[in-house]
């Protein structure tokens with residue numbers, strides 16, 4: 073039996089480990105943290121089956137001045153990080169043209185459209201169905217101008233065949249009465265789902281992994297022992313002998329990929345959340361406020377306001393005033409919201425400039441595979457990523473054409 077080493081026990085690594093077990097492998101999962109406790113624990117919990125828009129859209133460059141000048145802008149670049157960040161930013165902006173955005177939209181949609189379908193077997197085997205609600209997502213717009221622009225961008229949804237509904241302010245308020253009566257309208261994607269606890273979901277997947285004989289090593293991976301074009305062992309505090317390696321280390325994957333001969337422009341879009349234990353309301357749908365750059369999701373331990381983007385790299389200290397600011401943004405649209413006793417958190421979205429994750433065999437090592445760079449959609453695309461990686465490693469047909477996700481694509 074082949075022994076697979078999976079580096080990173082976030083939601084992507086856990087889903088990959090389960091898919092590898094399903095295909096008959098013995099799996100060792102390695103992480104310096106406990107399973108699921110990194111970025112995967114703090115997200116907004118949305119399984120966005122209707123996601124079709126890349127982050128870099130035509131006209132995006134106009135937003136750069138606000139990014140650097142306004143401290144609380146939904147997307148913020150710390151001036152001290154500008155020099156290091158410049159190559160990524162240039163690539164990101166280069167992707168913001170009509171043709172490239174369309175190609176990215178096709179690649180994103182191919183993963184998101186069947187995201188839930190790939191989650192279902194894992195959820196039922198792990199007994200985690202009770203952590204999922206399929207109530208749909210509301211993309212909410214405050215002004216008529218914002219709503220009109222959003223309707224134009226529905227052309228991407230139309231071309232990808234996403235089911236959605238347009239709601240005016242009155243219909244929106246009827247559907248989600250906690251929202252202010254004065255909003256312009258919303259786009260409802262009824263087939264999206266959410267989890268009421270991203271951490272509990274990872275923990276359920278880990279329980280299943282362990283029950284199925286999976287091994288867990290809580291150590292930091294520092295490198296690899298190679299024999300020609302094969303990796304023979306993973307170097308941590310101990311040498312871990314493996315027959316194949318899967319790099320699913322989220323925002324930290326770039327360093328490991330580089331050691332394996334693949335240079336990827338991976339940066340991090342740091343995101344924040346504010347967990348409100350006694351919000352005084354229970355939302356039925358998950359809400360996304362695209363213009364303010366955050367989501368609101370009712371979870372098992374309160375209401376989570378999560379989002380915004382901060383470019384400041386992996387090492388800079390968190391700026392929790394960004395998380396606290398979410399309470400003010402939310403109070404404008406959810407008038408009865410109680411924001412006392414909020415708990416702040418920050419995580420690292422693993423982001424590549426074209427918004428297309430890397431799901432790929434290594435071009436340099438015959439037994440190495442990569443699954444990282446899912447940016448804003450790592451929870452959504454985790455189960456299908458695991459299924460693709462297991463198929464690639466087993467030389468089986470993959471659920472989607474893998475060409476767009478190659479690690480050696482033109483960056």
Ligand SMILES: Cc1cc2nc3c(=O)[nH]c(=O)nc-3n(C[C@H](O)[C@H](O)[C@H](O)COP(=O)(O)OP(=O)(O)OC[C@H]3O[C@@H](n4cnc5c(N)ncnc54)[C@H](O)[C@@H]3O)c2cc1C
Pocket residue numbers: 079080081082083084085102103104105108109110111112113114115116117118119120291292293294320321322323324325342343344345367378379380418419420421422443444445446447448449450451452453
């Ligand atoms: C505020 C916010 C809201 C979000 N909302 C959503 C949402 O609603 N829906 C959605 O789909 N996505 C969302 N995301 C994105 C999603 O959370 C991420 O894309 C996803 O968690 C990435 O998962 P991952 O497994 O790749 O990385 P991680 O969860 O970061 O896991 C990587 C693991 O690798 C380990 N690791 C790294 N390097 C090493 C090493 N050298 N040795 C050992 N271990 C190592 C880390 O400790 C970590 O546990 C959101 C993100 C943020 C920040």
